[in-house]
Amino acid sequence: MASxxxxxxxxxxxxxxxxxxxxxxxxxxxxxAWYTPTNVTLWLALSIxxxxxxxxxxxxxxxxxPTRTQSIAExxxxxxxxxxxxxxxxxxxxxxxxxxxxxxxxxxxxFLGLLPMSFTTTSHFAVTAVLALAVxxxxxxxxxxxxxxxxxxxxxxxxxxxxxxxxxxxxELISYFVRPVSHSxxxxxxxxAGHAVIKVFAGFAAIGAIAPVSIAAITAMYGLEILVAxxxxxxxxxxxxxxxxxxxxxxx
Amino acid sequence: xxxxxxxxxxxxxxxxxxxxxxxxxxxxxxxxxxxLRNPSAAASQTATLFIGIAFAEALxxxxxxxxxxxxxxx
Amino acid sequence: MATxxxxxxxxxxxxxxxxxxxxxxCGEWMGNQIFWLVVTLVVIFLILSRVALPRIGAILAExxxxxxxxxxAAEDLKAKAVEAEELYNKALADARAxxxxxxxxxxAEIQVGLDEAIAKADAEIAAxxxxxxxxxxxxxxxxxxxxxxxxTDTAGEIVTALGxxxxxxxxxxxxxxxxxx
Numbered sequence: 001m002a003s004x005x006x007x008x009x010x011x012x013x014x015x016x017x018x019x020x021x022x023x024x025x026x027x028x029x030x031x032x033a034w035y036t037p038t039n040v041t042l043w044l045a046l047s048i049x050x051x052x053x054x055x056x057x058x059x060x061x062x063x064x065x066p067t068r069t070q071s072i073a074e075x076x077x078x079x080x081x082x083x084x085x086x087x088x089x090x091x092x093x094x095x096x097x098x099x100x101x102x103x104x105x106x107x108x109x110x111f112l113g114l115l116p117m118s119f120t121t122t123s124h125f126a127v128t129a130v131l132a133l134a135v136x137x138x139x140x141x142x143x144x145x146x147x148x149x150x151x152x153x154x155x156x157x158x159x160x161x162x163x164x165x166x167x168x169x170x171x172e173l174i175s176y177f178v179r180p181v182s183h184s185x186x187x188x189x190x191x192x193a194g195h196a197v198i199k200v201f202a203g204f205a206a207i208g209a210i211a212p213v214s215i216a217a218i219t220a221m222y223g224l225e226i227l228v229a230x231x232x233x234x235x236x237x238x239x240x241x242x243x244x245x246x247x248x249x250x251x252x
Numbered sequence: 253x254x255x256x257x258x259x260x261x262x263x264x265x266x267x268x269x270x271x272x273x274x275x276x277x278x279x280x281x282x283x284x285x286x287x288l289r290n291p292s293a294a295a296s297q298t299a300t301l302f303i304g305i306a307f308a309e310a311l312x313x314x315x316x317x318x319x320x321x322x323x324x325x326x
Numbered sequence: 327m328a329t330x331x332x333x334x335x336x337x338x339x340x341x342x343x344x345x346x347x348x349x350x351x352c353g354e355w356m357g358n359q360i361f362w363l364v365v366t367l368v369v370i371f372l373i374l375s376r377v378a379l380p381r382i383g384a385i386l387a388e389x390x391x392x393x394x395x396x397x398x399a400a401e402d403l404k405a406k407a408v409e410a411e412e413l414y415n416k417a418l419a420d421a422r423a424x425x426x427x428x429x430x431x432x433x434a435e436i437q438v439g440l441d442e443a444i445a446k447a448d449a450e451i452a453a454x455x456x457x458x459x460x461x462x463x464x465x466x467x468x469x470x471x472x473x474x475x476x477x478t479d480t481a482g483e484i485v486t487a488l489g490x491x492x493x494x495x496x497x498x499x500x501x502x503x504x505x506x507x
Contacts, residue, residue, distance in 0.1 A: 018324060021349035022339060023358065034357035051370055056380035062385050064392055070385075077382045083299070097375035105370055105376040124349075126356040127363050134367075182310045189313035191349065192320075235306040238299055324347040 014206075017200070021123055021192065039119045040127075047108040047121070055104070065074035076104070080237065087241040091248050092130045099244075102131060103237040110191060110229035114222070122193040125184060133183035135240050143247035154250040183239060194225040258322045265319040272312020279304045470505065477501045 026037045054076075058069030066074060080100050084092050106122055113120025121127050143151035155172040157165060198221050205214040283301045287294035338352035339345060349355070478501045482494060 016344045018347075018349055019343075020346040022343075022345050023349065023352075023355040032322055032355055032358050034361045036358055038355075038358055038362070039374050040355075040359050041362045044362050048366055048373070050367055050375060051378075056373065059378070059381050059385060062381065062388075066385075066386075072383055073378075074386060077379070077386070087299070097341065097371060097379055100379060101367060101374055102370045104374065105367060121359075121363070124359055125351070126359040130360050130363050131367075182307075182314075185317060186306060186310045188350065189317055190309070193316055194314070196320075231302070235302055238302060239306065242303065320348060321351075324345075325351055 015203040016198055017196040017203070019194060020119070021197060038120055040124075041121045043109070043112060043121050045111055047105060050105050050108045050112060054108075076100075083238060084244075085131070087238070088245045088248055092244055095244060099237060102135070102240060103233055106131070106187065106236055107233035110233055111226075113147060113191065113195070114225060114229060120191055120195055123188055123195060125188045128184035128188040129180070131187075131236070135183065135243060136180040139243045139247045142244070143250060146248060147250050151247070151250050154246055175190050179243065183236065187232050187236050189221055190228050192227055194221060197221055198225070201243040262322040263320040265315045265322060268315020268318070269312045272309055272315070275308035275311070276305050279308055472503055474501060477505065 023032060023038050023040055025032055026039060028040060030036070032038060054069065054071050058067070058073045061067065061070065063070060077100070080103050081093070081096060084096055084099055088095075109120070109122045112118055113122065143154070147153075154178065155169045157168045157172065160168050198218055200223060201214050201217045205211045205218075207214075278303065283294075283297070283304075287297075336457075338347070338349060339355060345352075478494075478498050481497045481501055485493075485497060
């Protein structure tokens, strides 16, 4: 796993923790245009395959007494459905396919990224920023379509003293526009950090004496990363639900 | 020389990760304390727990990001 | 990972194939990632909303329906069992009442027959008694007459034997007076 490209430079400790995030064309090595099939394409396609395998092929038998795969699919369905219903109420249920798409994509991409030698699509800000901006735009448009100008009441905290309200409005406005930034950077940052740290530990393994410590550390980090992979998908989804609730019921 | 300063800055920014760890620990610890007092209400508040942890952790991730930018992008 | 020195046409990769800075911040690649991501999300959305989610929802609804039906069927069966028990108890009570009624009827019938027989027997006994009494009276009357005759005859004979002349009318008169007294 350690990068050996620069071993010729003479230093025994060489870290290239970011090399795993390089986008490469799948065929040949030309320039990367927007339509070029790259390793991003490959791993995005694999996440589609994983989702199809779980949610479509796994449930193809429509068994009343579920098989293992089918019960995982049902578990995921019930988990997101309940989350959405708990937070947004009954009106939120019609956005279920949208939220489920985000959750299934993030969770499958995160777990596929944990395979050795894989490419983690959710570690790129371009990817998570698109996801977060999609949520941000959906929520904003939906809020104005559903509530009209009353959606602006989200920034006007009625329960605060009158003198404080303009200041609070500015703070609320800023925090509203920071949402997509934190929403996307949280996911990409967590995933990237874990992967980079694993790479750094792997670099230390080049020194014979501390190799066992390094391998133990990689194992521990890997366990943490499995946790993070799920929790970040969960957090992304739950925040999407919370933002959706703001659009559906803007009054606090 | 500038590169060295950037590395020092990155190291300083990494302190933020530790601060975020304190924050996350606070959230989780207080949740646990509350949950032990009133276990029946704990299950309904796990979503809030995760949202709180996510917000606390996001700030640590920001400092990590600053460190990375200083290391690789400056 | 790239061991060969490839001539990457990119400003984000150095000659050794390593990343220059953060690959996440390389603007050249973002268009590609965003394009394929949007394609992926659209595909996943279509698969989920057209195929997967309705199917899973249907499975869950069907299971819920099956469970509800089973519970309903079980309750139905239980109600039927209770009903059957009630019917059984009712039939038992009816049979018992019927039996008591039949017993009472039989008793009444027997009573009637018995009363009749007793009355008949009483009447017969009364008739027999009357007959007997009549017979006794007859016998008694007969006996009185016989005694009168015998007494008259005996008295006449005695009077003759004693040497007197038997006055039949006087004797009869005397016997009559004696028998009466």
